[in-house]
């Protein structure tokens with residue numbers, strides 16, 4: 069088995085080379101409580117910083133999605149005090165001033181791009197903040213969509229911006245107010261509320277099992 | 292990244308691709324499916340199951356790993372806990388911070404109740420966050436709730452509880468509307484029509500999605516709403532046992548602070564169990580797509596308190612888990628990859644089945660291909676079959692993968708595999724608990740008063756197999772319903788004196804059955820320390 073040497077919080081461990089950082093910590097003997105959620109790259113619980121021995125660059129990653137390398141100095145950052153503002157979504161409108169009121173610090177962005185470099189999902193974070201500044205919420209939503217909220221951008225931001233929270237607000241505004249209404253959905257909800265399907269559903273529920281099996285096995289499947 | 296041998300097989304897949312394009316492999320007949328399942332589905336392996344020795348489901352089949360937990364005593368049996376010292380009080384106590392718990396919290400709060408949520412990890416560290424493919428609802432003109440009912444009922448082998456399934460399909464469009472109004476960004480066209488696709492076993496295209504971050508988009512929106520409402524969320528705190536009052540009704544729970552090991556007493560007028568699934572029990576040694584905290588705690592707590600289980604012996608193995616590379620072994624490859632046109636292909640480049648059979652059938656067929664038929668592709672941790680992803684770009688045009696399934700693309704690119712140009716290797720992974728606690732249509736558990744359950748912890752909504760997209764739906768429909776019902780009930784309840792008598796009764800039954808073995812349950816977290824995976 070090929071192994072590599074890694075340093076967990078500065079202490080050296082030899083671990084199988086094909087493990088992720090997360091599994092390597094467990095292999096080394098850690099029982100994780102913090103810093104581990106979905107284990108598959110969706111929840112952002114496992115934000116981690118590392119530096120390869122002898123190299124200058126500090127890197128950020130998701131521990132569950134990153135393979136160990138020789139000489140990795142690893143520290144997980146299971147919590148970072150990002151700043152979420154609270155609001156009543158029904159009282160908001162998708163207007164530029166919403167961001168000014170809730171997240172005014174985005175206008176203090178100095179354009180250093182550290183957020184983008186830190187993004188574990190490879191998103192153009194600074195760009196989506198720029199869209200938010202302009203009140204272009206649909207674009208901000210689209211650009212930030214794949215964010216898992218690990219907070220690595222927040223850690224690196226000199227202006228104290230909580231980027232994932234900004235993206236989240238933009239997405240909620242987009243989903244609720246900007247995206248066009250789905251008329252077929254509204255209509256179907258109204259039909260159901262008007263009781264249009266009550267009888268039909270009762271009927272299928274009452275059918276003997278062999279009849280329903282027959283129906284199922286011969287149902288027409290949309291191409 | 293692929294080995295020599297894998298690359299040789301990829302060339303065979305490429306060689307047959309042109310001929311396969313535009314064709315549709317035949318679907319299996321009902322008899323063919325039955326035979327296949329009986330021979331190859333893990334649920335049919337007798338040696339992987341035990342018999343439940345005590346309690347309401349005594350004498351029934353249960354996966355060994357779950358059986359072991361049901362046959363183990365409570366963590367609290369030998370603890371001295373002062374039940375007169377109440378650490379927190381609420382009208383509605385919600386256990387579990389996934390999609391079902393969050394929906395319940397929002398609705399209970401909206402109904403005026405004082406709500407409290409406790410969750411093992413962080414709110415949103417949950418299976419809900421990981422759902423990729425989408426959520427079903429019959430809202431297209433060519434579809435209806437009745438058609439949805441038929442698909443789900445048949446897909447679940449005609450075993451769903453009709454009254455639960457009825458609620459699922461009839462409230463589905465409203466659940467989508469509710470999410471949309473909260474700001475969930477569904478995939479829509481420029482006119483506002485939902486972009487819907489097929490899932491395995493659907494007869495109409497009714498899968499709504501938010502790219503392949505459907506669960507994440509729903510979960511982060513719900514979480515945001517819970518926080519905006521100021522609902523107290525106690526993270527890194529697990530429920531380890533339910534509490535009852537002198538009438539035998541649920542009246543709270545004993546909590547464990549996961550970091551300080553301190554026990555806390557939470558009192559409530561109604562309790563909602565929303566603890567999700569059991570993937571981390573690794574039934575039959577399978578890898579799992581589930582989050583770290585999916586250890587069947589809710590089943591254990593509920594069962595010990597007297598709630599019967601339903602279909603606890605049926606497990607969903609998702610046909611397409613990652614088989615290679617090993618770093619992401621067992622992670623989910625969403626069914627949407629097949630909805631978008633990728634075929635399942637064996638090592639010889641043959642499409643061995645229709646890609647959109649129901650999950651149990653597809654999983655069994657892949658296992659057959661890799662075992663009896665010897666047409667799997669060897670990997671370091673086992674074997675797998677190809678999912679021919681480049682077909683998606685051919686069918687939908689260049690850029691389809693990046694636009695519709697960015698999470699999948701990213702996950703594989705991390706390891707140098709570009710699914711736009713080369714196929715990927717998959718094998719079934721332990722995915723979903725079809726069974727669980729038995730509830731009525733209003734969400735109350737059978738036999739314990741003031742106790743509700745919602746989400747994956749529940750059994751009976753889907754029967755013995757679940758269709759893709761019906762679980763995200765059930766957590767919203769039944770989560771919302773449970774929240775509302777719990778808030779209503781709480782208005783009529785005055786809580787009496789708390790007790791843990793049921794864990795002692797359970798201990799006596801265990802010892803009578805000669806089972807008071809070692810270990811503690813619920814499990815809370817899997818034991819991975821000093822293991823490679």
Ligand SMILES: Cc1cc2nc3c(=O)[nH]c(=O)nc-3n(C[C@H](O)[C@H](O)[C@H](O)COP(=O)(O)OP(=O)(O)OC[C@H]3O[C@@H](n4cnc5c(N)ncnc54)[C@H](O)[C@@H]3O)c2cc1C
Pocket residue numbers: 386387388389390391392409410411412413414415416417418419420421422423424425426427505506528529530531565566567568580581582584585586588589623722723745746747748759760761762763764766813815
């Ligand atoms: C990878 C993946 C992809 C999926 N894709 C789809 C899909 O495309 N469509 C679909 O419909 N379904 C999908 N599913 C299924 C669906 O996502 C889940 O079944 C559903 O989200 C479960 O929701 P839940 O709220 O019941 O449980 P979860 O979301 O798992 O939430 C349960 C919560 O309870 C917590 N908890 C557990 N035990 C305790 C305890 N003792 N005390 C306190 N808290 C506790 C957990 O940590 C967790 O936070 C997918 C599942 C997975 C894993």
Ligand code: FES
Pocket residue numbers: 103104105106107108109110111112113114130131132133216
């Ligand atoms: S544990 Fe969820 S992203 Fe790594």
